[in-house]
Amino acid sequence: MKKLFALLTLAAPALASAHPGHGDSGLLNGMLHPITGPDHILAMLAVGLWAASFCGKARWAIPAAFVAMMAAGFAFGANGGEMPLLEQGIAASVLVIGLAAAWAQRIPAAAAAAVVGAFALFHGMAHGAEMHGHAAWFALGFVLSTAALHAAGFFIGTALQKNLWINRAVGTAIGAVGLSLLLA
Structure with missing residues (x-):
């Protein structure tokens, strides 16, 4: 586990080619974009992982907040809007949401939705x-690909609920990759 963690941390800066362009637009390219960069994959999985630690409607409200705010960021970016520190915001999303999934103890669901929503603006802006x-x-x-990654993270988080230390290790590893992306 330590070797895997070290390898991920060292390899992350080389993998941080988050937004080289989308080429031709279309449904397929939209579906492929979130799975072509580790920053996107890890942030989306972390949202689902964190959502799995909540009860009731919050389990779905947190990923839904991400998707809604990502769509708003997309519209802003597609219409010429600019956001300072865009790549740093995306890297910070991996760090913060990963660590939150691992260590955040019972914060209000509205606060969690606000956190993921704020970071979703960066992801949407980059797409747009x-x-x-x-x-x-x-x-x-x-949006479909993001929702699928959220669902995968949710199911991983649900499966790991009985093994808290594994859940924390996964979230911490995601956060560590986010830190390395920030420092790259």
Whole structure:
């Protein structure tokens, strides 16, 4: 486990090619974008992992807040909006949400939704700013892919609830990759 953690931490800066462009837009490219960069994959999985630690409607409200705010960020970016420190915000999302999934003890669901929503703006903005062509299909594709990654994180988090130390190790490893992305 320590060797895997060290390898991920050392390799993360080389993998941080988050937004090289999307090429032609469309549903398929939108679906592929969130799974082509480790920053996106890990942030989306961490949202689901964190949501799994809540009860009731919050389990779905937290990922839904991410998707809604990501769509708002997309619209802003696609219409020429700019956001300072965009890549740093995305890297910080991996750090903060990963560590929150591992260590945040019972904070209000509204606060968790606000945290993921704020970081979702960065992800959506990155998608929208680099968007070329037909935005609606591309947006639908990355929303579907994001929701699928949230669901995967949720199911991982649910499966790990009985093994808290594994859950914490996974969340901490995600956070460590986020830290290395910030320092890259």
